[in-house]
Each structure stands twice: as C-alpha cells, then as structure tokens.
Amino acid sequence: MTVMEQRGAYRPSPPPAWQPRTDPAPLLPDAEPRRVLGTDAAAKADPALLRRLYAELVRGRRYNTQATALTKQGRLAVYPSSTGQEACEVAAALALQDRDWLFPSYRDTLAAVARGLDPVQALTLLRGDWHTGYDPREHRVAPLCTPLATQLPHAVGLAHAARLKGDDVVALAMVGDGGTSEGDFHEALNFAAVWQAPVVFLVQNNGFAISVPLAKQTAAPSLAHKAVGYGMPGRLVDGNDAAAVHEVLSAAVRHARAGGGPTLVEAITYRVDAHTNADDATRYRGDAEVETWRGHDPIALLEHELTERGLIDEAGIEAVRQDAEEFAAGLRQRMNQDPVLDPMDLFAHVYAEPTPQLREQRAQLRAELEAEHDSHGGTRR
Amino acid sequence: MTTVALKPATMAQALTRALRDAMAADPTVHVMGEDVGTLGGVFRVTDGLAKEFGEDRCTDTPLAEAGILGTAVGMAMYGLRPVVEMQFDAFAYPAFEQLISHVAKMRNRTRGAMPLPITIRVPYGGGIGGVEHHSDSSEAYYMATPGLHVVTPATVADAYGLMRAAIASDDPVVVLEPKRLYWSKDSWNPDDPQTVEPIGRAVVRRSGRSATLITYGPSVPVCLEAAEAAREEGWDLEVVDLRSLVPFDDDTVSASVRRTGRAVVVHESGGFGGPGGEIAARVTERCFHHLEAPVLRVAGFDIPYPPPMLERHHLPGVDRILDAVGRLQWEAES
Ligand SMILES: Cc1ncc(C[n+]2csc(CCOP(=O)(O)OP(=O)(O)O)c2C)c(N)n1
Numbered sequence: 001m002t003v004m005e006q007r008g009a010y011r012p013s014p015p016p017a018w019q020p021r022t023d024p025a026p027l028l029p030d031a032e033p034r035r036v037l038g039t040d041a042a043a044k045a046d047p048a049l050l051r052r053l054y055a056e057l058v059r060g061r062r063y064n065t066q067a068t069a070l071t072k073q074g075r076l077a078v079y080p081s082s083t084g085q086e087a088c089e090v091a092a093a094l095a096l097q098d099r100d101w102l103f104p105s106y107r108d109t110l111a112a113v114a115r116g117l118d119p120v121q122a123l124t125l126l127r128g129d130w131h132t133g134y135d136p137r138e139h140r141v142a143p144l145c146t147p148l149a150t151q152l153p154h155a156v157g158l159a160h161a162a163r164l165k166g167d168d169v170v171a172l173a174m175v176g177d178g179g180t181s182e183g184d185f186h187e188a189l190n191f192a193a194v195w196q197a198p199v200v201f202l203v204q205n206n207g208f209a210i211s212v213p214l215a216k217q218t219a220a221p222s223l224a225h226k227a228v229g230y231g232m233p234g235r236l237v238d239g240n241d242a243a244a245v246h247e248v249l250s251a252a253v254r255h256a257r258a259g260g261g262p263t264l265v266e267a268i269t270y271r272v273d274a275h276t277n278a279d280d281a282t283r284y285r286g287d288a289e290v291e292t293w294r295g296h297d298p299i300a301l302l303e304h305e306l307t308e309r310g311l312i313d314e315a316g317i318e319a320v321r322q323d324a325e326e327f328a329a330g331l332r333q334r335m336n337q338d339p340v341l342d343p344m345d346l347f348a349h350v351y352a353e354p355t356p357q358l359r360e361q362r363a364q365l366r367a368e369l370e371a372e373h374d375s376h377g378g379t380r381r
Numbered sequence: 382m383t384t385v386a387l388k389p390a391t392m393a394q395a396l397t398r399a400l401r402d403a404m405a406a407d408p409t410v411h412v413m414g415e416d417v418g419t420l421g422g423v424f425r426v427t428d429g430l431a432k433e434f435g436e437d438r439c440t441d442t443p444l445a446e447a448g449i450l451g452t453a454v455g456m457a458m459y460g461l462r463p464v465v466e467m468q469f470d471a472f473a474y475p476a477f478e479q480l481i482s483h484v485a486k487m488r489n490r491t492r493g494a495m496p497l498p499i500t501i502r503v504p505y506g507g508g509i510g511g512v513e514h515h516s517d518s519s520e521a522y523y524m525a526t527p528g529l530h531v532v533t534p535a536t537v538a539d540a541y542g543l544m545r546a547a548i549a550s551d552d553p554v555v556v557l558e559p560k561r562l563y564w565s566k567d568s569w570n571p572d573d574p575q576t577v578e579p580i581g582r583a584v585v586r587r588s589g590r591s592a593t594l595i596t597y598g599p600s601v602p603v604c605l606e607a608a609e610a611a612r613e614e615g616w617d618l619e620v621v622d623l624r625s626l627v628p629f630d631d632d633t634v635s636a637s638v639r640r641t642g643r644a645v646v647v648h649e650s651g652g653f654g655g656p657g658g659e660i661a662a663r664v665t666e667r668c669f670h671h672l673e674a675p676v677l678r679v680a681g682f683d684i685p686y687p688p689p690m691l692e693r694h695h696l697p698g699v700d701r702i703l704d705a706v707g708r709l710q711w712e713a714e715s
Contacts, residue, residue, distance in 0.1 A: 077510055077689055106512075128689035131513045146514045147472060148444060178415075181443035183475060211420035212441045284419045343694040350684050357653055361682045365694060368701075 022231050029224035029236040033268050036243035037305045045243050047311050053090060053242040054306055055320050057299050060086040060110045062324035063119065064273075066331050067109070067126075071277040075335050077128040080107045084272035087242035087298035088204045090114045092172055095200075095249035101140045103155040103173035105148070107204075111174065112141045119327075120334050129339040148179040152188035152201065159197040159256075170256045172200045172249070178209020180223055186230075189264065193230040198256035200249060201264045204239060206271035211284035227264035239269030240298040243305075270296075343369060390571050392540045393563040396426045398571055399544035400464065404434050410548055411456065413440040414449055414466030414502075423468060424504060424563055446476035450501065454483050457497040464548055470505040471514035477522070484553045485528030499553045500544075505533075506599045506649055507681075508561035508696055510689040517686055518650030520598075523555045524626050524659070530580055531626040533557040535601035537569040539624055545577040554580065559599035583630035585637060589619035592643035592709050595634055595660055597623040600647045600697065607702040616706055626656060634660070635667040642673040643709040649696050652680030674711030 036042050064083045070076045082089050085107075093114035096102060104111050112122045117139050124133025125144050132143040142158075145151035155173035162169035179185055180203055192199045203223050207214060220226055227234030233255075237248040245267055252263035270293035274281035306312040312320075347354060347362040354362065390398070404410045412430055414422070418441035421428030430439035442449050446467060453463035467473035473480075480501070488496045507516035523531045530552055534540040540558070547554035586601060587608050594604040601622045608618035621637050623630065638644045644664055646657040657678035664676050679697045687695050 077512055124688075125512055128510065128512060130688050146512065147474075178444035181445040181448070183445060183447050209415070209444050210423065211416045211418075212444070216441050217443050283421070339690070341690055343691055346682060346684055346687050346691055346694060355683070357683055365682075368694075 024228050027228045027231070027233045029222060029227075029234040029266070033236040033238045034244045034248050035238045035241050036247060037241045037301050041247075042243060042305055042309075045247075047309075049094075049246065050243060050302065050306060050311060051316075053087075053094065053246060054299075054302050054312065055323065056090040056094070056114050057086045057242060057302060058320045059324040059327050060090055060114065061299055062328045063110060063113060063331065066328040067123065068273065068277060070332070070335055073336075076123065076126050078276050078278055079126055080276045081271075081273035082107055082110050084293060084298070085204055085206055085239065085269045086110060087245050087302075088174075088202065088239045088267045088269055091242055091245035091249055092174060092202055095246055095253050096170065096172055099140070099167070099169050100253070101142065101155070101158055101169065101171045103142045103151040103158075103171060104144050105151065105174050105176060105179065106144050106146045107176065108174050109144065112139070112144065115139055115141055117141055119331050123335070124339075127335070127339065129341055130345075149175055149182035149184040149188070151175075152179075152184055153191065155201075156188050156192045156195070156197050156199050156262075159192075159199045160195050163198055168198075168257050170198045170200065170253050172202060172253065174202045174204065176209060177203060177205040177207070177214055177223060178212065178217055179203075180226065181209075181217055189227070189230045189232065189262070192262035193232045196259070196261035198259075199262045200252040200256055201262065202249065203264065203266045204269055205266055206239075206269050208271060208275070208284070210275045210279065213284075222266055224264060224266035230264075232262045232264060235263060235265045237265060237267050239267030240293075240296050240301060242298055242302050269298075389566040390537055390569055391564050391566050392534065392537050392558075393424055393426050395537045395541040395569060395571070396544055396558065397428055397430075399541045399548075400427065400430060401433065402575075403464075403545055403548040404430065404438060407462065407548075408438075409460060410462045410464060411438050411440070412464045412466070413442050413453070415442060415444055415468050417441060417466050422466060424558075424560070426502070426558070426563075427466065446473060447479055450476040450479040450484065450499075453499050454479060454487070454497060457499050458487075458495060462498045462500075462548060464500040464502065466502045468504070469511075469515050470503055470517040470519050473501075473503050473519065480529070481526050485526045488552065489528060496551045497553050498548075498551050500547045500550075501553065501555045503555060503557050504560045504563075505557045506559050506561060507686060507692050508599060508649075510692070511560075512689065513686075516692065518648070518681065520557055520626060520648075520650055521655050523557070524656055528553065529627060530554040531557065532580055532624060533559060533598035533626065534624065535559065535562065535586075535598055535622050537565070537567045539622075541569065541571075541575060542577050543580065543624065545575070546580045549577070550580060557598060561599050562602070565602070581625045581628040581630055583621050583623045583625070583633040585619060585633070586622045587618070587620040589617040589641065591615075591617045591641060592645065592706060593619045593621055593634075593637045593641045594645050594647055594702065595621050595623065595637075595664070596647040597626065598648075600649055603697065603699060604647050604702060607699045607706070610699055611703060611706055614703070614707075618706065629660075629663065631663060631667060634664060638664050638668045638676075639671045642671055644668075644672075644676045645679055645702065645705045645709065646676065647679045647697055647702055649681045651683040652678050653683045655680055674709045677705045677708060679705045 067079045089110035092111045121133035124130045155171040159171040224234035224236045417427040418431040532543045596604045661676035
C-alpha cells in the first residue's frame with residue numbers, strides 16, 4: 001500500500017533528529033583577522049624568527065622591484081608583482097619543512113625563491129625561455145600555475161598520497177581571491193576535507209582579480225567562511241603582518257601534519273602594483289585606496305616592531321638592505337645574459353619516446369635550422 | 382548613438398563596434414565575462430559597453446568559466462542572447478563540460494524546442510609572446526563538437542560581420558578571435574553602411590592559377606605574404622580564407638582547387654588530428670580527378686604550445702609554406 005492509498009491511516013511523525021555532522025563553531029573564522037605586530041602577542045614571538053622574516057621581506061621587495069625593472073628592459077615577458085603581499089609569500093615558504101610541498105600560482109615567484117629556488121630558474125616562465133625552469137621535486141615546489149586554481153586539487157592529491165605512504169608531508173597551496181570562484185577551488189576543498197588530507201590552502205585576498213573587486217567575486221562574509229561548508233576550519237589573518245601570517249600558517253601546517261586535516265587561511269592584503277606590468281590599474285581603482293594600503297606596508301610594520309623592541313638597529317637594517325641589494329644585483333646581472341636556447345628542445349619532452357611524427361618534424365626543423373645557419377641568417381625566416 | 386570616428390579601425394575596434402551595434406539593436410543581447418566591464422576586457426574589446434548599456438548588460442562575472450557559460454545557458458533558455466568572453470584560449474577549458482554537454486546539444490536534445498543563441502568569444506592563437514596557456518589554437522576541439530558553429534575572422538571587416546552574424550544566429554557560435562590580428566588595420570570604414578552576410582561562406586582573398594592556399598584566421602596574412610613571395614619563383618597562388626570552419630564552405634574551396642589543381646592547407650594549430658586533415662580529406666573527395674598532387678598541410682608542430690622565445694620555430698611561416706608549395710610539383714618528385 002502506498003502512502004496515498006493509506007490516506008486516513010497515515011499518522012505524521014516528526015522527522016528523525018537532525019545533527020550537524022560537525023560542530024560549525026570551531027570551524028568559523030574569528031571576527032577579526034589575526035594580528036601580532038603592534039599587539040601584546042608580539043612579545044611572545046621569537047626574535048630570531050622576526051629578524052629572519054624581516055630579512056626575507058626586504059629581499060622579496062627588492063626582488064619584486066628588480067623583476068619589474070627587467071620587464072621594462074624587455075628581459076622578462078611579463079611580471080606579476082607581489083609588492084605589498086611579501087609577508088604572505090615569505091611566511092608561506094617559512095612555515096614549511098624541507099619535506100613539505102608548495103603549490104604556487106603564477107604570482108608566487110617570491111614564495112618559491114624564499115623556499116630556496118634559484119631566482120633565475122624561478123623566472124623562466126615569465127622570461128619566456130621555458131614553461132618551468134626547475135625540477136619540482138628538487139625543492140618540492142610545483143610549477144608556477146597559470147590557469148587559476150587548477151593546482152589546488154594537485155596539492156590535495158599529493159598530500160593524500162604522502163599520507164597513504166605514511167610520510168608526514170604537508171602541502172601548502174596558494175590561490176588568489178579571484179581563483180576561489182573557480183570550480184577547482186571548491187572541488188579541492190571538498191576532497192581535502194573528505195579525505196582529511198594534510199593540506200593548507202592560503203588565499204591571498206589582495207582585493208582584485210585583475211580589475212574585478214572582491215565584492216563582485218563573492219557575497220560570503222569572508223573567503224575564510226567558505227571553509228565551514230566543506231567541514232574544515234577557516235582562518236582570517238592580516239596578510240601584511242608577517243608574524244601573524246607565519247603564526248597562522250605554521251599552526252595550520254602543524255594541525256595538518258598531526259592528522260587534523262586541511263585548513264583554509266584567508267590573508268587580507270593588497271596588490272600595490274598593477275596586475276602585471278601590462279595592466280593599467282588606473283582604469284579600476286583610485287590612488288587614495290593604494291595610498292591607504294601603503295600606510296600598512298608589511299616591511300614598515302615589521303621594521304617598526306623590531307626597532308621599537310630594540311631587536312634591530314640602524315646598522316642591522318642597513319645590513320639587510322645591503323644583502324637585498326647584492327641579491328638584486330646578482331639577479332640583474334644573470335638576467336642580462338641572453339638565455340641560450342636550443343630550438344630542438346621543442347621536441348625533447350613531449351613524450352618519453354617521441355612519436356614517429358614528432359621525429360619527422362624534428363628532422364624538418366633541424367634541416368631548416370641548418371639552412372638558416374648556412375645562409376648566415378639570410379633572408380629566410 | 383554617435384559613432385566615434387575610427388579610421389582606420391583595428392580588428393579589436395571593429396569587434397567592439399559589432400558588440401555595441403548588436404546591443405543597441407537588440408535589448409536581449411548581454412555581454413559577460415571576466416574583466417569585460419570596468420576594464421573593457423584585457424584586450425579592450427568590450428571597452429565602453431558597461432558605461433553605455435549598464436552593468437546588467439555588460440557584466441563582470443566571478444572568475445569561473447564553467448559558471449559563465451553555464452549561467453549563459455540558463456539566460457538563453459529564458460530568452461536572452463548572451464555573448465560570453467573567455468579571456469584566453471586555454472582558460473576556456475573549464476567551460477568545456479557546459480559547452481560540449483549542454484551548449485552544443487540543447488537544440489538536439491529538445492527536438493528543436495530550445496535553441497541556444499549564445500556567442501562564445503575566444504581570443505586564440507600565438508605570436509604575441511604570451512606565456513604558457515596564452516597561445517593555444519583550440520579550433521579542432523570546437524570543430525569536433527557537433528552543434529557548434531565556429532568562425533574566425535582575418536580582416537577588420539570580417540571581424541565586424543562575423544560577430545554580428547554570430548550574435549544574430551539562433552545557434553551557439555564560437556568566435557575565435559586571432560589575438561595577433563587584434564591590432565591589425567585595414568581599409569574598413571566604420572562609417573560605411575555595414576552588411577552582414579550569413580555564416581558559412583569562404584572568400585578568395587587573392588586569385589591565382591597555380592595552387593590554392595586554404596587557410597583562416599591568423600594564418601591568412603602569412604599566406605598572402607607567401608603568395609607574394611612565391612611570384613618570384615613563378616607560382617601564382619590563390620588564397621582562400623575560410624572565415625567559417627563550421628559550417629564549412631565546400632563549394633568555394635572545391636571550385637578553387639578545381640581551377641588550380643593543387644592545394645596546401647595552412648594553420649597554426651597542430652597538424653595531427655587538426656583541422657587540416659579534415660579539410661584535405663574533403664578536398665580530395667571532391668576534387669580527386671582535378672588534383673595534380675596530394676593536398677599538403679603546413680601546420681604547427683604536434684607539441685604543447687612552446688614558450689615565447691621559441692614560438693617562431695613553431696608557427697608556420699612564409700618559408701614553410703613556400704617549401705610545401707615547392708613540393709606540389711609532384712610529378713617531378715615521384
Ligand atoms: C582559468 C583561468 N581563467 C582566467 C585566467 C586569466 N587571469 C589571469 S590572472 C586573473 C586574475 C586572478 O585574480 P586572483 O585569483 O585574485 O589572483 P591575483 O592575480 O590577484 O593574485 C585572471 C582572470 C586564468 N589565468 N585562468
């Protein structure tokens with residue numbers, strides 16, 4: 001007998017008791033982003049760590065200005081500067097152990113360099129001589145990822161695999177505020193939470209996705225709030241406070257390593273430069289906003305703290321600056337040499353074994369290059 | 382509405398003008414995508430539209446290609462004519478599920494009850510020194526999907542005409558915009574009355590007697606240059622610009638090859654499994670008895686698009702086309 005047929009006899013009962021699968025309260029981000037510098041919490045921070053962060057920030061800023069200058073000289077095809085966001089970049093690298101993995105986006109060259117990557121190799125993508133200039137396994141840095149959010153599921157898979165193998169490896173994956181709208185972002189978070197994978201997602205909310213402001217990207221109270229729906233904690237941090245970003249990311253990494261599962265961290269920061277050197281930011285934002293953020297500069301904030309507490313003096317600051325200058329000079333000098341490229345490399349790594357068709361095409365190109373060489377770079381292109 | 386003097390206009394400006402005219406003529410036309418509003422698109426093709434028609438008609442969407450095309454499906458179901466921008470060729474791939482499973486199939490699934498008049502704008506192809514994922518030629522994927530029209534302009538006038546025709550079409554149309562021709566100019570006069578012909582006609586860009594170069598989009602100017610250079614070697618080449626890959630204009634192409642007896646297909650996407658194979662097969666089927674040599678292809682290599690510093694070795698240039706033309710002297714060779 002169906003429900004319809006038993007009409008008169010049917011007695012409604014209350015639905016089975018509903019319980020949320022997880023108490024959402026501990027997953028929710030705090031109302032205010034976590035801050036350390038300029039608060040009582042700063043006193044507890046390790047002075048050596050603060051000095052290290054400072055040195056890396058100054059060096060990172062100098063790297064950004066140097067790389068931007070290289071675009072003007074035509075040495076780099078394009079550079080997406082992370083000026084203003086250095087605290088996130090540096091803290092991401094320093095929160096990880098050597099055995100951990102970093103999954104950067106195209107803007108995160110600095111995080112890769114702070115992790116120890118050769119700065120020239122880290123720039124090959126943006127220089128245009130190859131797509132990835134390093135062996136990802138060597139420093140455990142995945143290729144800088146251009147399509148948005150597509151590296152996030154990779155991070156989840158890698159972390160999951162490491163756990164299956166019994167390794168206590170954590171993956172930290174970086175994405176911009178715009179990237180959080182992509183399907184891959186949502187799928188990655190869901191997998192990570194269901195598998196309790198040891199992953200930390202770091203969203204650098206720098207206000208814009210090229211020209212589109214956050215308000216047109218999401219209606220959520222914060223990007224960190226999105227974590228709750230997947231069943232993982234969401235954390236908010238002042239992205240220009242290097243000590244706070246380091247603290248929050250380190251805690252998330254420890255949590256993941258201990259088997260606690262993924263965390264979504266939203267760092268609130270600002271992209272001081274344009275999207276890339278090719279972008280005209282005056283079309284979508286005013287100077288006043290940029291100036292406000294310059295007043296909350298990650299380097300100045302940390303320098304102020306260090307000086308106030310007597311952890312650095314003028315000579316110390318000068319030494320850090322000097323180191324950054326030398327670093328930039330080295331980069332400039334190495335980038336001013338023309339990369340030596342072999343066009344035959346086009347065919348070198350398409351498959352482990354080239355197909356017969358690729359062999360033919362390789363022979364064709366070789367013949368063309370020889371002809372070009374014989375005619376001393378004559379009229380034929 | 383006043384027309385700004387745009388003489389001589391670039392292809393990007395002609396596209397803007399086409400979008401603007403279409404929006405002015407039909408209030409159901411809506412433009413949407415990443416950065417299309419305030420910024421006017423990264424190539425400025427949607428410049429000024431948000432200002433003129435409001436943000437509801439020219440909308441900066443969240444950054445999600447599947448979402449952009451998926452919501453466009455629903456909008457079209459409700460009677461709007463969405464024109465969506467995929468910011469770069471390789472960033473359209475997240476939208477392929479919507480494109481292939483829904484956009485291309487809705488008319489068929491619903492026995493004609495629900496056509497989807499959606500225009501999908503895709504800046505495509507290389508030659509602009511873009512980094513990874515900014516130079517793909519994805520036309521083969523679109524061509525292989527029944528239910529989609531696929532067009533690609535090579536001239537400023539065609540950019541205008543094809544865009545208007547695409548928006549007017551009751552079927553989904555993928556408009557592949559050759560990035561490296563965005564800034565090219567020709568004698569198109571925006572102040573002249575514009576005619577819009579239906580999608581699906583190829584044109585002879587240059588007539589000749591000794592062989593036909595069949596090409597489209599970014600390779601058209603390269604073929605015209607090759608045809609000029611070939612004169613020195615005694616070749617009088619005809620250049621056919623397909624303009625529309627789907628539907629394919631067999632008549633214009635076969636008529637040309639029957640006249641010349643020889644053909645080379647030129648495109649920058651990979652040759653293996655690429656558009657040239659289909660085109661060569663069609664030409665062979667229709668012109669077998671007129672052919673003096675096999676139909677040859679000059680294409681990009683079968684490799685992932687290379688980094689900018691090596692792209693000149695990958696893209697089919699004048700020399701590779703001339704070499705192929707030389708090989709059309711089949712009898713001498715075999
Ligand atoms: C799938 C995909 N769609 C579009 C683009 C083009 N694009 C490159 S960067 C960018 C904006 C990204 O903004 P956000 O995620 O906030 O990162 P940010 O640049 O601010 O670091 C867009 C739309 C892309 N790279 N990938």
